[in-house]
Amino acid sequence: xxxxxxxxxxxxxxxxxxxxxxxxxxxxxxxxxxxxxxxxxxxxxxxxxxxxxx
Numbered sequence: 001x002x003x004x005x006x007x008x009x010x011x012x013x014x015x016x017x018x019x020x021x022x023x024x025x026x027x028x029x030x031x032x033x034x035x036x037x038x039x040x041x042x043x044x045x046x047x048x049x050x051x052x053x054x
Contacts (some may be wrong), residue, residue, distance in 0.1 A: 001016050003017030
């Protein structure tokens with residue numbers, strides 16, 4: 001979602017920089033979900049690398 005970003009720390013506040021159609025579809029679904037946020041209780045998870053070496 002954040003592309004080849006040169007920032008040392010990448011968190012959910014970094015603007016998206018999609019590099020392929022799959023990522024574009026994920027961003028589109030997030031925008032669609034946000035349009036229903038007033039009617040639904042939503043939690044949008046953006047799991048980062050949670051598995052390290054080994």
